Amino acid sequence: MTLRELKNEFLFQEELQDNFNYDGDGNLLPEKERRPPAPMEPGLLHDSLNIQFYMLASIFRELKERKLVESVEDLGCFELCTMELENNEEVQYDLGKMTEIYLRNYRNYPELQEVLENAFNTANEDGIKKQKRVWYEVILLGNVLGKEQSSLGSPEIIAFCQFQNMGRDSKGRKIYHFGAMNVSPDLRGSFLGEALMESSLSRENNFEDNAVIKAECDLNAPVTQYYLNKAGFAGTKITRDFYGISKLDIISDPN
């Protein structure tokens, strides 16, 4: 579906909604007589949500390619939040949403689903105990259309990554591990992942001058070129990842 088609679909839905607020002659009804939006069925809500996801992602991609936006927050409909791992309902809810995205990204590896989910949950439980992990989340805001109530309802997590405090090196510099970078599979190719990386890495570097950041990446993934060529990382060795697949260890060392 093209951006134009998406916009038309979206405008059509908006028009339908607006029709509830006018009388048969096209005059705006008094506020008391306006009909509240009909509750949408889960399936319809999901479709509507996806259309708006695609629209916003397409717009972001377009603007990012033209270098008209830098941060994920520049468009006004996404917010970059941090979440420290604590044992409370809000954190558990967000982790549940992250797990959904994470498992959808690995849906082509059904044999690994259970192992992956366990690894994800164990890492988070460990993080809650040690309080050394911070998640960065990109949130799609609920009121993206400038309305008090949009069909998006509550804000949605659409991308996330993690920084883990690994202690300090012999020079006293903080060492972070950057990983678990995931973007909702609905939004692949939108540059939101790249923008999330840029913004979160930049924030971590600003929080701690001279921090060393380590990560692992898939050598064949396009993002590896971003890490090496733009984000200041250098590859240090080849090791095997969680699945026995070769990966490149990378490090951003300011000195």
Place this chain on the structure above:
Amino acid sequence: MNESSVSKKLTPEEAAGLLGNDQQVQKDIGGHKVILQSARKPSEISFRPFGNGFVLTRLIQEEDRVIAVFESGLQQSEHKSPANVPNQRS
């Protein structure tokens, strides 16, 4: 690392020129030893330079090949991977 890295300043044309028709060459650029290596795709890069104090600082994508640039003399911290959740695959 960025400021001392010489490979970041290399243009794709310069890298291709230094490499010529060889699969791998070692050069001295601004006091840094640099190894340029050509491969058809990233998974075919040979990482032998890693054991000799070199780190991979650049991947230059060309039409039918990729040029990997390794540099020596860049200080590295000892790496210890955590028990971490893997990144998504692309």
